[in-house]
Amino acid sequence: MRPKSGHDPQDQAEQFAHDTFKRMNEVVARIQELEEALDDPENVWIRLREAWRRAEDEEDPRMAEIVKQAKELTPVLKDLEGRIRRVLRRSRELTPIDRVQEMDRASMIWLSRQPGRNVPERAGASQRILATVRRENFDTLENRVVHAYVKLADSVAREWMREHPKASESPRYKQVKDFQKRLRNMVRAFRELGIGVAMPPVSANYVLMDDRGYRRVFDAWKALLKREKALDELWAWQAQTWTDFAVLAIVLALDELNESELIAQSPVTWSDEATQGRWFDQDRPLAVFWLKETGRIVEVQARPETPGSLLTAARAHVALRITDPKREDFPRRVAVWTPHAMEEIPIETAVEDCFGLLRQIQQLSAHEVLRHGLILTPAHGAARRHSLRENGLQVDAIAFGASGECLAQGLEAVRDFARSEIYRGAQ
Incomplete structure (x- = not known):
């Protein structure tokens, strides 16, 4: 079975699967370099030879989707961290009488059923009645998409770094490592805020389509999901x-x-x-x-x-x-x-x-x-x-x-x- 992205091998069998997966990714990378070489049909093999010669240097790691996203999405995620979208949602809670601002039909029915001749008597010893309150809630669709992305990108980044241990001093490796640290911190923060994880497929709402930051994260998430699906087929073939x-x-x-x-x-x-x-x-x-x-x-x-x-x-x-x-x-x-x-x-x-x-x-x-x-x-x-x-x-x-x-x-x-x-x- 193909190893899960970002999962560290625990035994000899899993290590064997990860080594096989690494070899497969290297072969795929060499073939994908043909795509760029085809941009110049007259010099296809010259350009491909140059790309393969660069691959002979393991201290210069290959370009990958996660490397590209580490460069492009770091400022986007930094911006979203400072303005995580929230909504006010209504709920019914026992509220002190002097802090009641809104009551709906269900709250009125509850109050009418309490014993007493007036509101203070119906509030009882606690002087609280059921009222409508508004609470901040971060568990929105767009935030669930961001949570799903940072979890998946964290796994892909760890997988990429594990495949390129000899490139730890290269700029690309350091960029991915810093990106992975930011992703891990965001995963922790989203959990503390009670934000769920979106499950594909997701139909984009207004925010995912109109907000530039959320839209770019949504597109990056779909790119990584597409990569995972492609890897499943490549593993089989x-x-x-x-x-x-x-x-x-x-x-x-x-x-x-x-x-x-x-x-x-x-x-x-x-x-x-x-x-x-x-x-x-x-x-x-x-x-x-x-x-x-x-x-x-x-x-x-x-x-x-x-x-x-x-x-x-x-x-x-x-x-x-x-x-x-x-x-x-x-x-x-x-x-x-x-x-x-x-x-x-x-x-x-x-x-x-x-x-x-x-x-x-x-x-x-x-x-x-x-x-x-x-x-x-x-x-x-x-x-x-x-x-x-x-x-x-x-x-x-x-x-x-x-x-x-x-x-x-x-x-x-x-x-x-x-x-x-x-x-x-x-x-």
């Missing part, structure tokens, strides 16, 4: 997200080759919300590179619509297609497997299994050659690499992460594989 991350890593590796020239790139459609773990969709192939000196064409095929018999038999969702226009031999394919699991996948065993699969594929007749494969899988710690080569067949496995040194080492391993595979057999 992590394997799809990881595949897209691996595809982007391969494209960046090919784009960094000295002689590489991007000659074709399919349109990439970005979605505001992930659908079954996927943030973007593209035509096939995703990118086509021309190696000017070597004279080869390399296509990155992600989830091809017509994978062909060899790739279907290999059960790989990603492949490289390498063609030499000067030669008449069949195009060469490299199968790319992107296995994902909650627990660490032993890459040595995975290499042996895929190697056996490649050996079986050689018995199939096709108009392509598939003799090499690459396994890209999440690392649970440091990046790792393993390779097996025999009788002209080869399978490489790379376990890497989406941030810090684990990302840097993994990308370097992907670059090494790209260089060795692209130039294999080159004259």
